[in-house]
Amino acid sequence: MEAADTRQEILIQASRLFKRLGYRATTTREIAKAVNIKQPSLFHHFPNKKAIVEEIFSLSLNEAAVRIENACRTAGPASERLHQYLVWDLSTLHRMPIAMSAIYTGDALKSPELAELAEKLKTFYRSLEDLISQGIRSGEFVDIDPSLGRLMVASITIAHLEYAEEATIEDPDRLAREGADFVLRAFRKT
Amino acid sequence: MEAADTRQEILIQASRLFKRLGYRATTTREIAKAVNIKQPSLFHHFPNKKAIVEEIFSLSLNEAAVRIENACRTAGPASERLHQYLVWDLSTLHRMPIAMSAIYTGDALKSPELAELAEKLKTFYRSLEDLISQGIRSGEFVDIDPSLGRLMVASITIAHLEYAEEATIEDPDRLAREGADFVLRAFRKT
DNA sequence: GTCTATAGCCTGATAGAC
DNA sequence: GTCTATCAGGCTATAGAC
Numbered sequence: 001m002e003a004a005d006t007r008q009e010i011l012i013q014a015s016r017l018f019k020r021l022g023y024r025a026t027t028t029r030e031i032a033k034a035v036n037i038k039q040p041s042l043f044h045h046f047p048n049k050k051a052i053v054e055e056i057f058s059l060s061l062n063e064a065a066v067r068i069e070n071a072c073r074t075a076g077p078a079s080e081r082l083h084q085y086l087v088w089d090l091s092t093l094h095r096m097p098i099a100m101s102a103i104y105t106g107d108a109l110k111s112p113e114l115a116e117l118a119e120k121l122k123t124f125y126r127s128l129e130d131l132i133s134q135g136i137r138s139g140e141f142v143d144i145d146p147s148l149g150r151l152m153v154a155s156i157t158i159a160h161l162e163y164a165e166e167a168t169i170e171d172p173d174r175l176a177r178e179g180a181d182f183v184l185r186a187f188r189k190t
Numbered sequence: 191m192e193a194a195d196t197r198q199e200i201l202i203q204a205s206r207l208f209k210r211l212g213y214r215a216t217t218t219r220e221i222a223k224a225v226n227i228k229q230p231s232l233f234h235h236f237p238n239k240k241a242i243v244e245e246i247f248s249l250s251l252n253e254a255a256v257r258i259e260n261a262c263r264t265a266g267p268a269s270e271r272l273h274q275y276l277v278w279d280l281s282t283l284h285r286m287p288i289a290m291s292a293i294y295t296g297d298a299l300k301s302p303e304l305a306e307l308a309e310k311l312k313t314f315y316r317s318l319e320d321l322i323s324q325g326i327r328s329g330e331f332v333d334i335d336p337s338l339g340r341l342m343v344a345s346i347t348i349a350h351l352e353y354a355e356e357a358t359i360e361d362p363d364r365l366a367r368e369g370a371d372f373v374l375r376a377f378r379k380t
Numbered sequence: 381g382t383c384t385a386t387a388g389c390c391t392g393a394t395a396g397a398c
Numbered sequence: 399g400t401c402t403a404t405c406a407g408g409c410t411a412t413a414g415a416c
Contacts (some may be wrong), residue, residue: 003399020295024215028392041400043393105295107211142375144368148353152372155349159341167335178334182342185332186376193381218410231382327409383416390409397399 008097009035011059014052014139015099023053023108053108057117060100063125064089068127079087079188083180085131089157090176094164101161104154125150132187141187146173156183194364197235199225201249202244205289213243213298243298247307250290251314254279258317268325269378273370275321279347280366291351315340322377327358331377339377346373 008062013034017026028049032039046052071085093100109118132149135141141149160179169175203224207216218239222229236242261275283290292298299308322339325331331339350369359365 020300022212025212026299027390029390037399040393040395040402042400049392068405076366106411107215110210142372144363144372145353145357147357148349149348151353152346155345159345160340163335163338163341167337182332182334184375185378185380186372188375190375190380193410196381217408219408227381228383230384230411230413234381237411381416383414385413385415387412388410391407392405395403396401396406397403398399 003045006035006037010042010045010052011056012097012099015033015056015102017107018053018056018108019099019102022106023102024111025107050113053102053114054117056098056100057103057108057120059098060103061120063092065120065124065127068131070128072127072130072134077140078131078138079140079184082131082135082187083184084185086153086157086180087173087176090160090179091173093157093161094169094172094176099161099165101158104158125154128153135187140189142189144187152186156186191237196225196227199245200232200235200242201286202289205292208243208246208258208291208296208298209289213292214301215297225372240303243292243304244277244307246288246290247293247298247370248292249288251310253282255310255317258321261376262317262320264270267330268321268328269330269369269374272321272325272377273374276343276347276370276373277363277366280350281363283347283351284359284362284366289351291348294348315344317371318343325377330379332379334377342376343373346376 010031014026014031017030017034021030028042029039031052032042035042042052046055067088068085071081074081103121108114109121123167129146130152132146132153134139136143136146144152154177160175164172164175195313200221204216207220207224211220218232219229222232223241225232232242236245258275259273259279264271293311297305299311319336319340321332322334322336322343326333326336334342346369350365354362354365
């Protein structure tokens, strides 16, 4: 097994465990066991446990942050831009081997040693709230507190990812479209 | 401080910590510190850490399980019964001193020692899925996989509770109604 | 009913052989 | 690059004084 492969496998298995058990409760022994190596071998690939979760967060968040910012600045109806972003986000997440939803949920970001990551996520959330506000101002969306709206979008995304993990998905793009439709129905004025 | 008060305070503080950090990652020292007693004093009120989480789950789930079952068996449109249930659920949860959402989310139920509780929750979820199926069959709801629909309802409930914890809520009933409306818009055919 | 002290186990991380 | 062996510290839970 090459170093790069082992490293990737650590990220995959750790992300699943972080999602299932939380960051603090996941032990390096559990991660190592899932990767099929002994616990001290992890520290050849990562300096410490924190570095593993930091890399997962970066992989999840970096492209999503760029895309949501672009969606905020593009012309056209906010509802269409939100829908387009969600389709991209869900279909990307459905294909990922790493359980990205560990960012949105979980205890990792509440730990003070990971405050820097929490700040990055807040920036992402601000863009999402901005996009929702645009839709409310234009009369497309119901009058909801944008911060509640943002929580709704994030939690619906998590629900979708949990579903995709358990059920076997034959068409990830169709599922992503249906998820985005679900959110937009909830936000749109009837 | 009387025993009953201390016991209640343990449940309140533990539920908040379980929600924030997860069950496994929350230490008895942290709970004791939040209650303002020393760690071994906890074990005068509860035989072990597991007993604390079990009591929180029972308090949260017992009445909700009865109400969702009734909602399944009542006559009338499924959309109205789901809406009514959600208004009750959200307004009850908004008023609770114990952070009940620790049931829906978190790592506790995945731990094998709490498999019995996980079974109870599954029964609750089956009723919720049943109610959603009724709405799909009657043509009121969009054609969604009921197990995905159930995940959506649960995650939107969690998002609402998280919002209610951070923002100061002036009218919990209105917020509960708005949350139920949000869910129903997402489910109803347009 | 709460405390101090502590047992016994598990944790993240290091040292050094191969 | 992975291993065995191990350390220092944190964990749940118990014992026993007050």
